Structure formats: C-alpha cells, structure tokens
Amino acid sequence: MDYLDNLNPQQREAALYTEGPLLILAGAGSGKTSTMTHRIAYLIEEKGVNPYHILAVTFTNKAAQEMRDRVESLIGSGVNMWILTFHSACLRVLRKHAQLLGYKKDFVVYDPTDQKAAMKNIVKEMNLDDKRYTPAYFLSIISDCKEKELDPKQYLATYGEDPKTKIVYQAYRSYETLLKKNNAMDFDDLLLNAVRVFKQDEAALLEYQNRFQYIMVDEYQDTNFIQYTFIKMLAEKHKNLCVVGDDDQCIYQWRGADIRNILEFEKDFPNAKVVKLEQNYRSTANILAAAHSVIEKNRGRKEKKLWTSKADGQKIAYYRADDERDEAHYVAQQIDHLKRKDLRYSDFAILYRTNAQSRTFEEALSRRDIPYRVLGGLRYYDRKEVKDIVSYMRLVQNPDDDLALLRIINEPKRGIGARTVDKLQALARVRGESLFDTLMDEEVVSGLSAKASAGIRSMVEVIQQYSKEQSNLRVSDIYDGLLVGTGYLKALEEQNNLEAESRIENLMEFKSVIYDYEKDDEQLSLPDFMERIALLAEVDNHDESENAVVLMTMHSAKGLEFPFVFLPGLEDGLFPGWRAFEKEDGLEEERRLCYVGMTRARERLFLTSASMRTLYGKTDYTRESQFLREMDKHLIDGDAIFEKKKEARNSRSLDGYSRETPFNPFDQLKYVKQQVRQRAASGETFQVGDDVTHPKFGRGTVLKASDKIIEVSFRDGSVKKLAAGIAPLTRYIPKNER
DNA sequence: GACATATCTAAAGCC
DNA sequence: TAGATATGTC
Secondary structure, eight states: OGGGGGSOHHHHHHHHOOSSOEEEEEOTTSOHHHHHHHHHHHHHHTSOOOGGGEEEEESSHHHHHHHHHHHHHHHTSOOOSEEEEHHHHHHHHHHHHGGGGTOOTTOEEEOHHHHHHHHHHHHHHHTOOTTTOOHHHHHHHHHHHHHTTOOHHHHHHHHOSOHHHHHHHHHHHHHHHHHHHTTEEEHHHHHHHHHHHHHHOHHHHHHHHHHOSEEEESSGGGOOHHHHHHHHHHHTTTOOEEEEEOGGGOOOGGGTOOTHHHHTHHHHSTTOEEEEEOBOSSSOHHHHHHHHHHHTTOSSOOOOOOBOSSOOOSOEEEEEEEEHHHHHHHHHHHHHHHOOTTOOGGGEEEEESSGGGHHHHHHHHHHTTOOEEEOSSSOGGGSHHHHHHHHHHHHHHOTTOHHHHHHHTTSSOOSOOHHHHHHHHHHHHHHTSOHHHHHHOHHHHHTSOHHHHHHHHHHHHHHHHHHHHGGGSOHHHHHHHHHHHTSHHHHHHHHOSHHHHHHHHHHHHHHHHHHHHHHHOTTOOHHHHHHHHHTOOSGGGOOTTSOSEEEEETTTTTTOOEEEEEEOOOBTBBTTBGGGGTSTTHHHHHHHHHHHHHTTEEEEEEEEEEEEEEETTEEEEOOBOHHHHHSOGGGEEESOOTTTTHHHHHTOOSSSSTTTOOSSHHHHHHHHHHHHHHHHHHTOOOOTTOEEEETTTEEEEEEEEOSSEEEEEETTSOEEEEETTTSOOEEOOOGGGO
C-alpha cells in the first residue's frame, strides 16, 4: 500500500473513496491520471476487486493505453480489464448483442469517409438542390440526432413539419436503411445502439451492470448525452461511479459535449462525494497565474484555483510580429536559441487555433533545419491510397460491402466510368443482390466493353480467392497479395511521378503498421485487424520518442504537456475565432481552449500575434486578442505593447473600412444598422463612379445607381446588385483625406 | 472515360 | 490563396 504514498491528501482521498458516486474535479496538470490509476490499483490489490468487475472509459485510444500501462506498472502484471474508449466499449457490447437489433454479428463500422460516400449516394438519388443540401449538412444533423437519441421519426416529431425538416427526415431514413442493408454502423451508432440494447434487453443490461461494479470515466466534461446515458445505465445498479473532469477544459461543446453533465453530477447522483484536485504539478507559478487570469473571466464555472509549489519561473513571453511570416520566424528563432544539448526538439510544441496556420511554421522550421512533426490535418487513414487498399481488404472480408466496392471498382483504372457503375448498381438493385453478386454474373460482365470485363473478371477472382483463404493467411500476406493482384501497385509505379511515389511510400508505411499488429498478436485475423484500425485516430499517432517539434491544434493538445509551448495567432477573429460570437457561450468555449493551450506549458510559454495577417487570400490588420487583453500584464514580458500601440495600430487599415468596424459581429451588426439609419436620415446617395466600401465585400466602384438599386463592381471582380438605402455601403475616403 | 478548366469555400475533430 | 469538387471538352 506504500504506492499510495506518492499521492497528495486530496488525490489519496479520491483513490480511497471507492464506494458510491464520486466526482473528481481535476484541474489541469493535477495528476488525475495518476490518481485514477492508483485508484484502480487500490481496488484490485487492497479491496480484492477482480479486474473483471472494473470498467474505465476514456476518449482516446492513447489515453486508454496510457492508463493501462500505468496500472500494469503499479500492480506489476498484465490486467484483464476493460480500459477502453467509449466507442470500443460499445463495440464490444454490440459484437455480442447487435443481433437483437437486427444486425448480423460481423457488422462493419463506417468511418466519416464511408458515411460521406453513403450519404452522397442518397443525396444523388433524392434529386435535391445540392447547393443547399450537401451530404455534410445531412450528416451533421443526423449525428446531432443520434447524440440525442432521436430516430428519424422522433426527429420529425420534434422539429415539426417544416419542408426542410421533412427532407432531412427522408435523408435520415434512407441513410439508416442503407446502413442497415450494408450491415454497417457509424461511430454514433456504436453508442446509440449499445444504449438501445440496454433499453430493449433487460437481461443484457443486467449482465453488464453485474459485471461492472466499479466504473470510471475520464474527461467527463466532454461527454455528450448518449455517452452520459450509457454510463448512467451501467452505473445504475452499483452506483460506484467515479468521474474525472475539469469544466474549465470543456472544449468540445460544438461536438455535442454537454458541460452540464459535470456541473450537475451531484444532482444526478445525490450524495455524490466531490474531491477537488487543485495542486498543479506541471507548470510554473507564472504560467498558472496567467492561465487563471484568463479563465476566471468565464461565468458559470466551478470555482477552483490551481496552486503550485513550483517557483514563479520566467515571465510569459509575448511577441507582436509584423505578419505571419515574421511570427513564424520568431518562433523558429526562439526554438533555435533555446535548444540546448540537454533538450530535445520534442520538448517544444506549437499549438495553433486552426490547421491552416501550420504552413508558415513548417516553412520557417525547415529553413532552419529544425525537425518537426505536424499532427492532424489529413489523417493518415484518410489518405486516398490507404482508403483504397482498406476497401479491398474490406471486400475480402465481406464481398457484399457495396460501398467498398464502389470505391475501388475503377481503381486502378479498369475502364469503368460513372455510367457503367450506374447501370450495374441499378441492375443489382432490381435483382435485390449486392453489387459484387452482380459482377460475378458472367452474362452481365460479358456485356461490358472488353477492357472493363477483363478488369472486373480479374478483380472478382482475386477477391474471391483471398476471401476463401483469408483464415489461412496472415494479414500482411493478404495485403501484399491485394496490392499486386489487383494491379494497384503497378498502376502507381507506372505513373512514375512524385505524387505516386509518396503514395507508394504510404502504402509501405501501412504495411509496417500491419507488421506491428502481427508482432503483438500472432493469430491476428483480417476481421481483428479491420476492427483495430476502424477506431484509430490521429492523436494516437503522436510518438513522444520522435525528436521533433510538435505542431498541432490546441484541441489535439488536450491531455499533453511540453516544457516549451508557443501559442501563435492571438488575434481577435482568429483566436477567439469570429464564429465564437455566433453562438451563446461561444466565447467562453474559446476561452477554455485558451486555458487548455496555456496550461500545456511546463516551463515557458510564448504568446505571439501578427499585426497583419493574410488569411484566405485577404490581408488585414489585426487587433490583439481579447484574451491577451484579459491576461494579467505583470506576468508578461517582452513586446507587451497592447496598451500603448493599440490605438495606432488599430487605426491603420488596408481599405479604409475596417478602421472603424468593430470586430464583434454583434456590434458590427449594430454599427451597420446605425450607418444605414444615418444615411437614410442624411439622404446620402451614390453616383456612378463613386468609390465605396462594403463590410463583407470590401472596396468597390458604383456601376449603376437608381433610387432602388445600386450596382457595384467589387475589387474581387464580383458585381453585386444592392438595395439602395439598405445596403451597408459607405463612401470610401482615401487615406490622405481622412 | 480521361483530362482540363471553372467554381466554390474557408474551425476545432475525440471515436 | 489554395484545395477540393463540379463541370465542360475532347
């Protein structure tokens, strides 16, 4: 029991409190993983609880793996217990019980790319105005519904008879039918269907309730309704539920996370015990204080104040760059300077708000020969070549997977175009068989062009062959066989260009992934492997041992820490992003994100902004972030100019308009309305040839002007007709006349 | 059916 | 601006 000596009194209290509901409010860097793993070890070693009876749920595979490793090192042996992500836990439940819901046991899991492909087909069939109704539009609503446990009918009932709702309803229904037909579930279904199983089958629920006498949930602040329901149902019987979270780090509300889950835990579970972990072991006192000076501006948070026994440390550095290149240059220079022998490049992280910011940093780092690694952006498993070969593997596993077949039917090129595919699909539908079945019909195939029929015959043959023998072959052998047998590799080699080369490289990398899995599990079967990769994410890829500066978004950085952290782009409109003002609480969520970013730093924190930034082809002067202005100035060192130079900088502007335009869109709207009123009162009119500015379209020249309509040709080349008197136009006054 | 050109759009992304 | 996708042309 001496291992508990490593814990502070609060941590220990949390670890020892095993019976009944427990809420651990764990501030950033307060050792929550350590507390949880000790709690598990305590349950097993001291309370004699069989690991079989414990469930620990996390959000990422990485977090799950880390927890498992640490538990195992505490109790010194492998543990047979469920330490899983929400999705893999649900998947396990469903592998056993999905038949209850009408799925076959070997159902497949659709990732977002599959979802999109499926939805694309539906949109096409519905013959909709595809400007307004994109696959992404439907899918986001459907995902919303599934998170709230609304099936298509309930959605319709909830949102009424609005024609738009009806169309979404139809798309939702068709989508569900299609998935069911393909024996597939998307990520949201995994959770939803697990809950459905529990609701429909009392015996099944009881089985898991009896099994999981002790339940723990990590990052509880980021759970959504369906995850909450899943946990609540499981914990209902024994009520030994321990949730860990920090309301200040809830940064996924836009994805359905409901901060109320953590704020109201005590209501959901009366007589819940609450333990606050407020000692921070990660950051210097200055970093902590600065982070606190930001987050304390949020309302409706659980009051807590982190403290540390660490020294103040250096002040927070702030640099106001001229533009984004200067900003990146500064960051690279600092890294060069700070990189001593005893440090690794991986001790440095650049955490930005949007992935689009990564490029300038990549350039600046390469110029100085600093190794770096970008996480996020295009996921490895989203690369075309990887998706293609995975589709082949899926077909081997299940030839009836139409979606997979559609993806690769002409990949490599077999001379089968959209029209041919349409015809084949129609035929398959009429016959009520899968597309692969149709392709096995020699009569059908011989009706195609010579090139197409030969291509299809050989593809069908290869897939059938591996399908038959898959249980005798290793996954890597199937993989190799498919690359060659389908002609995929050859087609790439023949392209003989850089792009094809990098694709081949990725395919080779994918093979080493397979080898890695086979090393762990000699008996690895194709279905096993497919299941593993279905639920992988990009952060799982972060390899701490790699000696490279890490570039990623602040979102991905949650849960990580680095000695040196750079937070660039602290400008109104970028961070906080302007969209933050569209939603209620939007700004508060951004502020939490800022807090998360700042508290990733152990020793030093660098903040930067650029006074001029080019984004989406438009160059604008910027204003320093509201978050900078909120920060305690005493803690900041360097270019802490945002009081002095603010006025001068803000009054500069490229086109004379944004000079006065308030950033906050609410104020902007007010401002525009006010201008319109003013103009109406003063009777301001425009004449042909006048230079004008528009808040959205920028500078322009009046082409036609009547008392009803003003036609303006804007600098971006567009010509817009605007309603005279209402359009938010202002006369452009050149700089020297202002 | 393959390739070239026009058009559109632009946050974050656990699983 | 840049990339992804839709449309048009041969």
